[in-house]
Amino acid sequence: MKKITLIAFVLFIGLVKSQAQVKVSPGLRGGLNVSTLTNIDDNRSKTDFYIGGLVNIKFNKYFSLQPELTYSRQGDEGREYFGNGYNYRYVNYELNYLTVGAVAKFNIGGKGFHILGGPSLDFKIDDNYINSSPENFDLAIVGGVGYTLPNGLTFEARIKQGLIDIYGYDGINNDDNYYYNDVILNQVFQIGISYTFKVK
Structure with a gap:
């Protein structure tokens, strides 16, 4: 019984120490978005920005979890035809998100x-x-690399890949009698900085 009590006590002390090492630091992030939509002919990337806040939960020197709330301006540049239908110009098509x-x-x-x-x-x-209604939400996966300085300033590059067809095109075009099922996804390259505040 004494051995069990001793083992439980040692495990409890270890748990308390591990919890004491967790550091929670709020911060800000922002940077450049280079976004596009997949499977659209003749579109171009659109350059815009993202800005938001974060909470860095550092469990140890190797691993941390970072919840984020971000305003992200995305979309692409698409062709807009005018006149006789052969003239066109590129215009910004905006898809602006609040991302969690x-x-x-x-x-x-x-x-x-x-x-x-x-x-x-x-x-x-x-x-x-104007002529279409994109979905009201998207689910994306994010991956990237970065470097954090000792003062809390971080430089990062990320790729954000949407997983939901934002138009939901899947059916038949009755005018031309052909089927279409191209999946149109958000795709964003992000480069930016963040700063975490030291909390004592």
Whole structure:
């Protein structure tokens, strides 16, 4: 009985110490979006920005979990035809989201360089589409690399891949009598910085 009590006590002390090592730091993030939509002919990437907040939960020097709330301006540049139908110009098609996500960050060797990955649930705030109505939400997967300085400043590059067909095109075009089922997904390359505040 004494041995069981001793083992339980040692495990309890170890648990308390491990919990005491957890550090929670709020922060801000922002940067550049280079976004596009897949499977659309003759479209181009659109450049815009993202900005938001984060909470970095550092369990040890190797691993942390980072919930994030971000305003992300996405979309693409598409052709708009006018006149006789042969003239066109490129216009910005906007898909603006409020994204709720969390990334797991793995620090290589416990140092500043890290890899990251995690899910993102995106709620559409607005868009400027006239002839179509994109879905009101998207589910995405995020992956990337980064480097954190000792002062809490982090530089990151990420790829965000949408998983939901934002138009839901799947059917038959009665005018031309052909089937179409191209999946149109959000795709975003992000490069930016973040800063976590030290909390005593």
